[in-house]
Amino acid sequence: MKISFPQDFPDRLSPMLVKELRQGLRTRSFIGVFLTLQIVLGIILLGAGSAATSDQAGSTISNIIFIFFSIAVIIIQPMRGMTALSSEIKGNTIDMMVLTRLSAWRIVAGKWSALVSQSALILVTIIPYLILRYFFGGMNLIGEVVMLILIFISSATLTAITVGLSASPSVILRSILPMVGIPLGAYAALMMILFSGMGGGGSVFDFFSLESTESKIAISLYITACLYYGFFLLSIGTSLIAPHAENYSTLRRVVACFVTIAAAAIGIIYCDDVDVMLVVYYLIFAPIFTISLTEFGTLVPPVVQKFNRYGILGRFLGIFLLPTWATGVFFCYLLTCIAGISLFLVRDSYINNDSIVVGMGLLSGMVFPALLVNLFKMYGPSRVSNYILFSVASGIIALTLMGIAESLSSKGLLWLFVWIPPVSMTMTDGGGINDDALLVATAFFNMLYFAIFICMAARNYRRSIRELNHSGS
Amino acid sequence: MSDSAIRVHNLYRFFGPLQAVNGISFEIPHGSVCGFVGANGAGKTTTMRILASLDYPTMGHAEICGINVIHHPAEVRRLIGWMPDHFGNYDNMTVLEYLDFYARALGYKGKERRQRIEEVMDFTDLVPLADRFSNKLSKGMTQRLCLGRSLLHDPQVLIMDEPAAGLDPKARVELKHLIRVLAKEGKTIFISSHILSELGEMCDTLLFLNNGRIVHHGDSESLKRSSDSLGGVLYDVQLDGDPQALSDWAILQPNVELLESRKTGGRIRIDTEDPGKAADVLSRMVKDNLRVIDFHREQRNLEDAFIDMLSNIENGNQAVPTPPPFHPPIPRPAEEPEALI
Known part of the structure; x- marks a missing residue:
């Protein structure tokens, strides 16, 4: 019998990334999030099209797109990382992996990058909706693009946190803390942005348009903190599964x-x-x-x-x-x-x-x-x-x-x-x-x-x- | 190349106060099949994990093909194939993708990778299962998949921890066949199992471990001989009537020990090889009104020999090789999780 080998991913990609993408793209949670987002955004744009005369239509569409995108990549995607390493530890497959040429870091980074790649896929699919939204007028292009990037970076950081903690033997640390912490944190961040009066009472997007020095510093510091914490949490997960050597x-x-x-x-x-x-x-x-x-x-x-x-x-x-x-x-x-x-x-x-x-x-x-x-x-x-x-x-x-x-x-x-x-x-x-x-x-x-x-x-x-x-x- | 595929010298592994491995030493030559036998908790898995570079000894040396496991774990990993005692399979991943992932992880690329996967799938008869999800396989198929994975990089030494556990008879025969073929190809196989009769058929040598110490190292015949030399011959006795009568009777007899009660009788040991004494025992049975319908000498199997040996060790009738003295500098703390939350 002839074996038909999969030709889906090239050799240069990390084996771990290939494995995780093959598995992850078939999971119900990803398919569910992906399809729901497309359906919801499609309906919203159709509905908004009929009310295109309204001055507020453009910003309303932006807000809705960002809220649904945030729910998908800031809450659901990171939560999928909660079992990333614990399932391997429970299944005793970590030992089999560390005996290959994969280091513990490549295992953890592969898990994380696969989830982030899926979030990137979701990001790419909402771009057409943002382009359509442009025709409704009143779009702060830089502000919205920067915010989109920041949401994506936040998602990558939160995913790093959940993937890193998923190696912990403590259920509270690897499951309950992210399940409670991420939605609460996301809600708190949203409230802070909406009510802090950033941008002198203007739109939330005005703050992210990088016009003031204050916003540039704040965004730079935020990205630095995301990189630092993302690295540390992935590193903690790596240490928890790594062999002594x-x-x-x-x-x-x-x-x-x-x-x-x-x-x-x-x-x-x-x-x-x-x-x-x-x-x-x-x-x-x-x-x-x-x-x-x-x-x-x-x-x-x-x-x-x-x-x-x-x-x-x-x-x-x-x-x-x-x-x-x-x-x-x-x-x-x-x-x-x-x-x-x-x-x-x-x-x-x-x-x-x-x-x-x-x-x-x-x-x-x-x-x-x-x-x-x-x-x-x-x-x-x-x-x-x-x-x-x-x-x-x-x-x-x-x-x-x-x-x-x-x-x-x-x-x-x-x-x-x-x-x-x-x-x-x-x-x-x-x-x-x-x-x-x-x-x-x-x-x-x-x-x-x-x-x-x-x-x-x-x-x-x-x-x-x-x-x-x-x-x- | 080193003379021995596996060489272990004065190996100790402590988990806090627990001495899991207690100064064991042994060598396994290239191309041989060695069975590793012991009760649960005897230290088999710990020893195997140290050999597979997945754990570190408290003290001692372990080498695979002359390479120190402790100092050069990465080099050792290229030489060994590891089959753990239990493992989970991946969701949403076919058998072919599973092997493809491990082949990639082992550094195979392009045509070479496909060739290795094909060879392994042919050998383990996984080709018809290529598109099946790996978590939907039977236990036997899963073990074949795991064996295939461990053979992907063509290792010289195969370390298999309880590979036959939980397999049905058919799957066990298939696995045994694969191991025999691998042994013929010249691979060194270090295999642990509880099924001693199967190990006896497959293995060139057997290594018996008890409480972290080696109590016997040799072929299965030498174990039977050493057990025979302790005295005693086994007889199978069938009765017409209450089998309890046999055990009640055996308790009162000086040179007779009941080893196992069965539905229609039991197995006894007579502590001499003299056939005349056996005849005396039979006549005493008849005289004491036991309705004997069958009385025949039984071939001693490995399980009997092993149990005899353990009971002799416990009774102090057989010496256990004493490991060299070890004064641990600081017992390492237990590594079991002690979570408060």
Whole structure:
């Protein structure tokens, strides 16, 4: 019997992309979204055609096209990524894939790019509707094109988040969080755009027409953040499925280090507000701290040998860049030092006590959950989800305590819980607290966590190296 | 090229306090078929995963065709074909697309890829199933597909973890035939299974693992001989009447042990090879009013030999090769997920 081989995809495409596209284009969810979008947009344009005399017809059609397109690519498409890696893990097919020439990164990137390609297909099919809409008049061409691109970038980022998290063993992290978070986030973003008065009360599209410096900066920063978070989430997914010999941690840390240095340089030159820089640093640090402080890698010869090849310099860099939580601790405090120095070099800066407390609170807020994860010896791939659980729990405790303190009209109660990092931040809000005492208490607990964590990390790092030497490497 | 296709030396793998693999050493020559036998949790899958470069040992060495699995996992992956004990198939993907994906992932392009897929599909008889969705196949067909996938890059060593588990008799015979053909082609096959009789027919050597330690390495005959040397001959006894009478009787007899109760009797072991003693046992049965209608000597099979060996180890009658002393520097933490959420 003659075998008729499929000729649908050329050899130069990634095997993973080919596999995912073959599967994905046949799924009911994609076909359903695709056809529904075409039918809905077709009906709307036909209906609008009959009411073409109305002045508002053009902008109404634009709004409807964008809303339906957003639902398709910002909500439905990313949600399809929720099972991307978990289904492979459950089916035990990851092992079979890593034994080919596919690296874990190519597996994850292939999953992501297939979903993004399908979103791109949806994007391409709505272009004819936008061209037809042009004839209704009143179109802000640049604004609408930029918004279309931004929606697509947002979709790609959200897909990266769901694909990356889909490797997590935690159901809450990989399924419930995206299912609740994505629609809520999309709704919040929509409301923010509609009601923030951007563009001086004009159309939403006016803001995206890149006429003001403010919008250019905002859009540039948004795209940068999307790239950074997209890369990190895909990288987290990669680490969760990668064999021990594949090290993705080092690249991740190097990227975070470069981004921190770039942010510090830009901040020192252009920024004069310490609080803005604190927020920027928090956004940069949140993903890298989360993954580096919870990393559960076993040091294996193929990874360590690459560092040892560079002699003393390699071994020194290994202290910060090898894929374990212990080196993650050293690395995160190194980043903190870079950020701390830059804050003192900001032009015309005036750093008040509250800023210092908030800065230290943000730092210990990221360190404290990791300390608990390691103190309780939580091993295995669930460390990230446990870290997030502790972070969320400490935030909830802080908010609850603040509510109780306010109802009692006394903040004295909060002093009992000042060791929980977010609590100290809530104490900066309003009066009734001795600022100097709060500063001292926050600094004390920061130093305490630092000392405990550094000692634990040093001990663990020495053990790992000793174990590696013992195993005959 | 190394003399051995697989060489393992003092291999340990700990998961926290659990010693999954406890200092095992063995060698498998090129072109041989080795069966890997042991109870669930004996350490078979862990050993096989280490050999397939999917896991790391706590200590020790493992080599495939002379290449260190720990230091050069990528090179080792080119030499091995891996069939896991269980795996899922992909939705919305035909058998041909499945093999096409793995052939692409292994770096085959164009005509060469099509040629490899054709060869593998011919060998595993998957051609008639080319356009069937891979998740709609029977268990036997799925195993053939998995075997085909693992042969795509023409590996020298095939590691198969319980390939016959869950297969019907027909599919099992087909799989056994394919393994025999592969062995004739000179591939080294390392195969684990619970079906000892089939392993005995297929394998040149058998490797028995118990609690992470090797308790026997040799061919099936040597296992039977070593078990025979422990004493005892098996007899099949058929009764007319209540089979419980046989077990009640056997408990009271000095040199007789009931191994298995059956619907019409059971299997007993008499702890001597002397036929005269067997005749004595039979006459005692008759004298004690057991209505014996059949009494014949049974050939010892591999299962019996294995169970004998394990029970002798448990009773301290047979020594287990002691692994070299190991003082773990730090037991690695368990890698099972400990999710709070």
